[in-house]
Amino acid sequence: xxATPTANGSSVLSVEHLxxxxxERYLLHDVSLEFPRQSLTAVVGPSGCGKTTFVRTLNRxxxxxxxxxxxxxxxxxxxxxxxxxxxxxxxxxxxGMVFQRPTVFxxxxxxxxxxGLRLVHEDEDAIDKAVTEALQRAGxxxxxxxxxxxxxxxxxxxxxxxxxxxxxxxxxxxxLLLDEPTSALDPxxxxxxxxxxxxxxxxxxxxxxxxxxxxxxxxxxxxxFLHSGNLIEVGPTADILxxxxxxxxxxxxxxxxx
Amino acid sequence: MATVLPEGGLAPEDVLFDRSARTRWRLGFDRYAGYLLPLxxxxxxxxxxxxxxxVGSQALPTLTYAVLTSFNYRVVDALGVPIVSTAxxxxxxxxxxxxxxxxxxxxxxxxxxxxxxxxxxxxANMLAGTPSVVLGYFGYFTFCLYFxxxxxxxxxxxxLAFFMTPYIFRIxxxxxxxxxxxxREAAYGSGTRPYQYILxxxxxxxxxQVLNGVFLAVAxxxxxxxxxxxxxxxxxxxxxxxxxxxxxxxxxxxxxxxYPAGSPAIALAFQAAFILLVVVVGLNVLVxxxxxxxxxxxxxxxx
Numbered sequence: 001x002x003a004t005p006t007a008n009g010s011s012v013l014s015v016e017h018l019x020x021x022x023x024e025r026y027l028l029h030d031v032s033l034e035f036p037r038q039s040l041t042a043v044v045g046p047s048g049c050g051k052t053t054f055v056r057t058l059n060r061x062x063x064x065x066x067x068x069x070x071x072x073x074x075x076x077x078x079x080x081x082x083x084x085x086x087x088x089x090x091x092x093x094x095x096g097m098v099f100q101r102p103t104v105f106x107x108x109x110x111x112x113x114x115x116g117l118r119l120v121h122e123d124e125d126a127i128d129k130a131v132t133e134a135l136q137r138a139g140x141x142x143x144x145x146x147x148x149x150x151x152x153x154x155x156x157x158x159x160x161x162x163x164x165x166x167x168x169x170x171x172x173x174x175x176l177l178l179d180e181p182t183s184a185l186d187p188x189x190x191x192x193x194x195x196x197x198x199x200x201x202x203x204x205x206x207x208x209x210x211x212x213x214x215x216x217x218x219x220x221x222x223x224x225f226l227h228s229g230n231l232i233e234v235g236p237t238a239d240i241l242x243x244x245x246x247x248x249x250x251x252x253x254x255x256x257x258x
Numbered sequence: 259m260a261t262v263l264p265e266g267g268l269a270p271e272d273v274l275f276d277r278s279a280r281t282r283w284r285l286g287f288d289r290y291a292g293y294l295l296p297l298x299x300x301x302x303x304x305x306x307x308x309x310x311x312x313v314g315s316q317a318l319p320t321l322t323y324a325v326l327t328s329f330n331y332r333v334v335d336a337l338g339v340p341i342v343s344t345a346x347x348x349x350x351x352x353x354x355x356x357x358x359x360x361x362x363x364x365x366x367x368x369x370x371x372x373x374x375x376x377x378x379x380x381x382a383n384m385l386a387g388t389p390s391v392v393l394g395y396f397g398y399f400t401f402c403l404y405f406x407x408x409x410x411x412x413x414x415x416x417x418l419a420f421f422m423t424p425y426i427f428r429i430x431x432x433x434x435x436x437x438x439x440x441x442r443e444a445a446y447g448s449g450t451r452p453y454q455y456i457l458x459x460x461x462x463x464x465x466x467q468v469l470n471g472v473f474l475a476v477a478x479x480x481x482x483x484x485x486x487x488x489x490x491x492x493x494x495x496x497x498x499x500x501x502x503x504x505x506x507x508x509x510x511x512x513x514x515x516x517y518p519a520g521s522p523a524i525a526l527a528f529q530a531a532f533i534l535l536v537v538v539v540g541l542n543v544l545v546x547x548x549x550x551x552x553x554x555x556x557x558x559x560x561x
Contacts, residue, residue, distance in 0.1 A: 087274065
């Protein structure tokens with residue numbers, strides 16, 4: 001990936017005074033946050049704190065839910081993705097997403113990985129190359145290279161989730177949003193996905209929603225703690241997890257509320 | 259807050275702004291489609307509005323409380339007998355159809371093997387697709403002639419029940435089959451017997467849908483003419499026995515509308531038609547209200 005100058009220095013994605021309202025109620029209130037290059041930021045917090053809503057605002061997936069109103073700015077390389085001239089489809093190609101449960105489509109492994117590329121009409125050779133590369137980056141290549149034409153529904157849950165990561169990576173996004181990607185997986189599969197993410201954060205920006213503090217400790221270098229729609233604190237993982245400044249963070253980390 | 263787009267600094271694939279003619283056309287279409295759709299909706303409901311208006315304008319000037327409630331068969335302009343007769347026919351037919359449809363639907367969804375269930379569903383679909391006049395002849399030949407009941411109240415009831423059954427059957431079958439697998443397994447996993455599962459877990463989940471199906475079947479059945487006019491004959495009084503003649507509202511419309519224009523029979527036909535419209539619209543509104551109420555209660559079940 002070529003190094004490209006950006007409008008405001010080192011961060012690819014930044015959020016300024018972001019709020020999400022459902023009618024009169026704030027699901028997310030005045031959140032400001034930066035996502036630097038080559039970083040994995042873990043967004044943690046108790047259930048219902050707005051973690052999922054938050055990542056869904058980062059590529060306008062939030063608009064798929066009716067009745068939500070977004071205020072504030074999400075900046076991608078100096079462009080506000082909520083600007084009226086912005087095409088949300090282009091946003092989602094640059095800011096990919098992986099969901100809680102594996103969401104493979106009922107097609108072959110190859111076609112699943114090529115899904116996003118087929119939408120932009122690339123030629124077969126380019127698709128072939130990109131699929132191989134994406135599967136390698138997702139850490140799935142060695143397991144599926146002999147059976148690319150088999151149905152993806154036959155893969156295990158962990159393999160399916162990495163295939164979803166490969167599908168997102170195939171269109172070469174700069175940012176990948178992961179909404180609790182391992183919550184439906186067993187420990188072994190979780191480990192594999194975490195290894196994949198650890199490698200990926202050298203290349204692109206990762207935003208990982210997780211309710212698992214241990215996972216945040218293992219693979220993130222920054223933690224943002226959300227509580228009832230407010231960003232309580234954000235900082236280097238070690239600082240937040242070992243010396244939280246806010247009592248709410250302290251309580252969450254020590255497991256006093258879930 | 260407007261963002262300044264840094265021109266020239268971005269790789270082409272990073273540009274999110276899209277000012278191509280195609281996208282502008284799409285966005286424009288998107289905007290106007292929003293206005294177009296309500297307009298198309300209006301076009302679609304104009305025939306209905308026209309129908310209600312026309313029937314209403316013909317029926318309402320002469321429709322009085324006395325007409326609705328008079329059972330005096332010597333008075334031509336009285337709808338008391340047909341209304342109550344229709345209610346009686348519908349009540350019995352719905353009872354039969356619910357028994358057949360609900361039990362059949364539950365059995366198909368819960369107990370039959372996949373292949374047997376498949377055959378039952380195909381049969382039900384065929385029955386639902388059978389023109390009502392064909393079903394009317396089936397009832398005429400079976401009940402009136404073969405069983406020798408003549409043109410009788412009970413022949414009309416049973417024929418109408420057969421007409422309504424597939425609607426109730428299909429919706430019951432669907433309601434029970436679409437209960438999430440994990441709910442079924444959780445119920446059986448805690449040691450329920452099949453009938454306990456159906457009564458305690460399945461029914462609360464499926465009930466609103468089944469109720470909707472029943473109301474819809476009633477709304478469809480009350481507007482049917484052929485199964486009734488082929489198996490019964492009109493009467494000026496309420497049916498006295500199961501084998502009496504009976505006047506159904508649609509049958510009354512069918513017969514009275516053949517009188518010459520301006521005759522009191524035509525006015526009566528319009529009044530009957532107006533009442534039918536009100537009943538059918540009322541049933542449909544009721545269905546909407548019930549499903550909206552129950553949908554709220556079952557929110558979260560399908561997560």
